[in-house]
Amino acid sequence: MDGRVVAVTGGHGVLGRAVVQAALTRGWRVAVVDHAMGHAAPDGVLEIGGVDLADPTQADAAVARVIERFGRLDALFNIAGGFVWQTTDDAAPAWDRMFALNLSTALNASRAALPHLKASDAGRIVNVGSAAALKAGAGMGAYGASKAAVHALTQSLAEELKTTAVTVNAVLPSIIDTPANRADMRDADPAQWVAPADLAAVILFLASPESRAMTGALVPVTGRV
Template sequence: MQQQLTDRVVILTGAEGIVGQAVLAELAARGALVAMVDRAPAGSPAAATAAAMRLNGIDLGDPAAASGMVERVVKKLGRIDGLVNVAGGFAWEPAASGSIETWDRMYQINLRTVVVTTQAVLPKMLEHGSGRIVNVGAAAALQAGKGMAAYAASKSGVARLTEGLAEELKDQGINVNAVLPTIIDTPTNRKDMPDDDPARWVGPDKLAAVIAFLLSDDASAITGALLPVRGRV
């Protein structure tokens, strides 16, 4: 594999999840120095080997916690070249009869974490006049399905944040983009949708490759993009 990201320092949120693990493996294989960040406890030892740094128990909805995390990364790795916002979650619930707490939770984990982490990282990128931010949105941000209103609304917020930040930062050397996957091939989705064909879904490794591309110099002309990653759904 071409070493497109050699020695680039990348913060990866949601790093303990299925997608996070795939992104970590892809970035490490391309030579990046990845700081794994997650609220969850540390998971697989293999991930620790691939990562340059591992930070667990971090509440990315808390500005103080996010800022502290960023300072620890800079202290150990020297700078921040990229941020990949994977952290998030999903809830299926009818909008007409669902709980307002579900809307609050989707906002907190899918949008607030992205805003807070990005605001914590940006001053470091602006110091160097360069950086790449890649947000993991969802195809549902463009067209919500049944039972997906709260989730889709939060991911739509990620899309609008991506567009707005890209406009703010386009003359300051910082590119901001988002990937919009459809169904990702995870054990949970296979369990919840046993009659579907997972071969049509988006493999975590395939999504990770797109994210790695957006972090690379080959994507220097791309900012403000909401890139569909549909598989064959």
Template sequence: MPSRIYAITGAAGVLGGAVARAAEERGARLALIDHAQHACSTVPAGDNALHIGGVDLTDANQAGAAIEAAAERFGGVDALLNIAGGFSWEKVEGATGETWKRLFLLNVQTAENASRAAIPHLKRSAAGRIVNVGANAALKAALGMGPYAASKAGVHALTQALAEELKADGVTVNAVLPSIIDTPANRAEMPKADASTWVAPADLAAVMLFLASEEARAVTGALLPVTGRV
């Protein structure tokens, strides 16, 4: 049986790298898409990994070109994992509104552009999958989380709308909703927090790869909390 073909956006980040490494261990062929021009040393390399750098996924044309490059290299795309995104903490009072626009572009528009480009290929797959990264924080926004939570709520709505749109074609669309992911950046921002309660990138990757697998055929439109012990 041919190995699965995964297109992973935000592949140079901590979570993207964890997903890519876990997928490689499962024998997948990988299209690693990122805004960074050059691949970092922590992501897979070799004949089964195509690095597509310098991609602005907020631009529909660039997103489309990246997906087409993946499909041309490997003969299709079986699963799209939308990990690219961004975060900012900002209160509404005194803000200019630019953060709201930027986070919508980074979190919602990137996923929409990549998904739209991938849909024709996913429909041709025997088990087409889209897995998005939402946020548990979007279920109840805390102080200063307005723009981030609103943009991730947009990801949740996109997930559910696409699930309805594509279910007759056998393509499933789901989202994971992590709490705090255990990354170097989060540890630096919250040095006094108990990081042992956070979500390890490898654990979140395992959930995402299940949703991207052939076995997850009965799950679509799900917003799955992955919150560790937070």
């Protein structure tokens, strides 16, 4: 599997960095696509910053840069996204923003990557959904709905690609152990949450040849929550 080329959207976030490191450890070649700029990427990683993946033109341009650098693309990890806790009667509804950050980014990146993934002998798309989309709690409507849309995209695209070698799956984490979540939930036990490295391991499995029989799967990764 050495030499496989993977693109990681949202690669500068906590989960994105864990996925990048895990891919590099396997000898894969990595491109990071992120809205943020000015971050230092590990040696050999193609850094593509300042990209708004909610804009399909920018998504196309980012994937074109990956192909220009590496000549191929074998896997796309759609990690870019966002979260907001907000009740439905909030004065400034975040529904459009959640769908732009969570659904549009995954959709546009996938559409841009598809021609190249189809040319791979084992093309892979791995999306990040959410366990919260299965039963949204109070304040989780906008976020949960946008992630439920990611689940639907995953399953529909998997069906569309069943005549190819491309598989499409999603991981559904609960609470990820990040500095932001620790700050927001000081009384919780982070040991019960999902470690970024553990979630990254599942994501990389779904990008491996061993997962060829899995497509359209929504894989819960919920720790001890």
